[in-house]
Amino acid sequence: MSHVLAVLEQRDGSLRKISHEVVTGARRLADALGGEVHALVLGAGPVSGTDAAGRYGADKVITATHAGFANYAPEGYARAAADRAKSGGYGAVVLAASAQGKDLAPRVAAKLGAPLAADVTDIAVDGGSVVVTRPVYAGKALLKVKITAAPAVVSLRPNVFTPVERPKAGTAETTAVTGEAGRVVVKGIKAAAGGALDVAEAPIVVSGGRGLKEPANFKLLEELAQAFGGKAAVGASRAVVDAGWRPHGDQVGQTGKTVSPSLYIAVGISGAIQHLAGMRTAKVIVAINKDKDAPIFKVADYGIVGDLFEIVPK
């Protein structure tokens, strides 16, 4: 029997939604290991929304505070998380493979002298060991990996571990972190023009390609995204990013982001192998393209053949 430490994420003092996925993944491991989930939140003070952690299966929610923890503090967060992981004797440590988690998880693993299974899409316990599945070669293959050292440190690919309500006590605890916040200092985040929802995390992604003809026409997709009520982000193919129509942060594919939304709508995108690498794990794919032989239709669950300028406005 061993407990699982779930390292959650906050921004501006509120728990980020991706943390629900982290607790859900941690709960799955803890059930298999016969232990509890302890959720750790690092912040400058109380963090709102942590009560949700109990709902998704945390037995305990520990808020560890430090005056220098309002923004992400890479070194201070890593030390606080590793110290907690060591003192609690956890069998596994679970983080999100978000921008912050991708930076934090390797630091925590190195401090623990433990391996990191990064960006996993599935976790299980087999014969007492944690076994994960993770995409390699930009999603062109899956690797099944057994973690043979303890604790098992894993980071979860966003949008894959659908939050499941598993109410537990979620007993709140607060501790103060001593020592320095670190030499590396995050000054803040300059908001992107597109708004707060990132294509890698949005439950719905509406992506446009060269078929949109010119940058101004992306307005159509932005309107479509808005119609989904704040749940959708606008993505893009590399062709339009290279042409400067859309920012690089919106690019989906091998050299851009890998997304796994519940719904991916590809508009005027041909479906090149490098684009598919970034979105083929979406739950449902819709394609709108005027060429009925476009490769995108091979992976799409639902397709409409026709002129996007007639179809998208609905």
Place this chain on the structure above:
Amino acid sequence: MKIAVCIKRVADSETRVKIAADGKSLDEAGVKFILNPYDEFAVEEALQRKEKAGSGEVVVIACGSQSSQETIRTALAMGADRGVLLEATGVPADGLAVARALAAELKGGAYDLILFGKMAIDDCNHQVGPMVAELLDLPCVTCVAHLTIDGGKGTAEREVEGGMEEVEFPLPALLTADKGLNEPRYPALKGIMAAKKKPLEVKPAAFGAAGLEILAMTPPPERKEGRIVGEGAAAVPALLKLLREEAKVL
């Protein structure tokens, strides 16, 4: 400025992945290998920093089989001064083991800057850089898309959900490179010729124990055949109905 860059030989991004007979690895037959694209940004940044400083040395370090010599030569042809190959028959799946081998070589090298790619496009581990930073107790910023260095201090920008994070750090430091940092140069013929004569030292890699065991490599699940709902705007109501009632995603 003395700068080290860790580089990896990886299968080209256009590779059609075929799984080898062992069921655990890539079938390398006919595969083209390249310098990991994110490491190209790191090499370019090192060269530009050295050029700007007017003096210094750029050392490239790769860990892998003898064939990684070719990757080192590519970086030397771009303009790096010398190379080190930490030789091993294979690279472990455990990024921490790779980090240990690289840290042992970097330790005591008195580098002002140590550069990595944010991720190798084969294992997509996204971890070796910050692990080395921990092992060497160096300040580290990952996924740097924009960088300014002034004296002993640096400012970096890295992409996070919904924006760019601004980060300040002291030097010496370890940074990992993202796309957008610069435009890597192509090696010129002169550079390729010169690279042949540059020093390349070969040493054994010291990984220590690895904590990840590969059980299997499989192709991603096929998506089941979809269907064309219809043609033109007239098909939209049918599509919405399917998304609501069959796929239940709306």
